[in-house]
Amino acid sequence: MRLILIVLTLISQQISDGEKDRLRSSEMLAEIAVDNCKNVRQHKRSSALLIAKQIALWEHRMDVPDEMLGIALSAACLESGFNPKAKGDRKFSKSGRPKAVGLYQMWPWWKTKRGYSVDRQDVESSTKAWLSHIKKQIPKVEKRCRTRTLLQTWVAAWVHAVRAPKAGGRCRETPKHYRYFKKIRKEFEIQKKYVPSSRENNR
Numbered sequence: 001m002r003l004i005l006i007v008l009t010l011i012s013q014q015i016s017d018g019e020k021d022r023l024r025s026s027e028m029l030a031e032i033a034v035d036n037c038k039n040v041r042q043h044k045r046s047s048a049l050l051i052a053k054q055i056a057l058w059e060h061r062m063d064v065p066d067e068m069l070g071i072a073l074s075a076a077c078l079e080s081g082f083n084p085k086a087k088g089d090r091k092f093s094k095s096g097r098p099k100a101v102g103l104y105q106m107w108p109w110w111k112t113k114r115g116y117s118v119d120r121q122d123v124e125s126s127t128k129a130w131l132s133h134i135k136k137q138i139p140k141v142e143k144r145c146r147t148r149t150l151l152q153t154w155v156a157a158w159v160h161a162v163r164a165p166k167a168g169g170r171c172r173e174t175p176k177h178y179r180y181f182k183k184i185r186k187e188f189e190i191q192k193k194y195v196p197s198s199r200e201n202n203r
Contacts, residue, residue, distance in 0.1 A: 026056035026069060028191060032184045033073035039081030048082035051103070051123055055082075058127045062135075068154045070188065071134070072104075072127055074181035075162075079105040084121050104130045134161040145171035 030052035034040055040048045055072050064071060080086035080103050087098035088105055099107050102120035106129075110118040116129035137157035147153040159175045 022066065022069075023057075023060060024195070025066070025188070025192065026060045027053060028195070029070045029073060029184060029188050030056040032187050032191070033070060033077055034082065036180075036184055036187065037077035037081060039077055041081075044081070044083075051082045051084060052076070054123045055103070055127050058124060059131065062128065062131045064131065065150055065154065067151060067185075070181055070184050071154070071158065071177075072131060074177040074184060075130070075175075076103045078177050078180055079103065084123055084126070102126050106130075130161075134158050137161050141169075141171070144169050147171075 031049065034045060034049045034052045037048070052073055055076055056069070059069055059072055076082050079100075082103065084103050086103070086105065087101050089100035089107070090096050090098050092099045103123065103126050106115075106118060106120045106126060109115045110120060110126075110129060116132060118129040119125040134154070134157050137160045138153060141147060141156035141160055142153055145152070145156045147156055155174055155178065156171055158178075159170045159173045162175050162177075163170055163173070
């Protein structure tokens with residue numbers, strides 16, 4: 001926790017007011033995501049919040065658009081309860097061993113070069129790969145789905161990245177994490193109204 005706070009402090013000393021506000025928004029979203037996540041038990045809240053703040057920081061560093069901040073947070077809540085050691089999908093394995101591992105319940109193909117050579121139990125590695133895979137779909141869905149807004153484009157890229165390929169694509173679908181994403185975004189927009197911007201604080 002102290003390390004994350006130190007990093008955020010050092011970064012904030014070298015960036016503009018706009019960037020400070022964006023970092024503060026990321027941290028606020030992390031807290032909202034954890035507090036509203038039913039998969040996080042109270043005695044695990046502190047560790048989950050630490051993980052969530054790291055995820056939020058990587059959303060920021062990877063230039064996720066402002067209106068899509070929280071995208072990885074929502075997935076990590078529903079897939080693992082912010083537990084990078086989580087394991088699941090044993091029913092798909094003949095040996096009974098877990099197929100899905102980590103925050104985003106990634107299958108073994110993510111460890112290959114085609115799958116970004118991910119360390120599935122590492123927060124940074126898995127989050128960067130998960131977001132990169134979504135961003136990789138953007139040019140394809142812009143052409144196939146003829147999206148008109150940034151939100152439509154990112155949601156289409158999101159569902160194409162996390163779901164199996166389908167004839168004709170999934171242009172009109174949303175990922176299972178989308179409802180939770182909208183929930184935390186709604187709460188975030190409410191809370192943000194009561195937080196003064198960095199520019200206002202400097203007056």
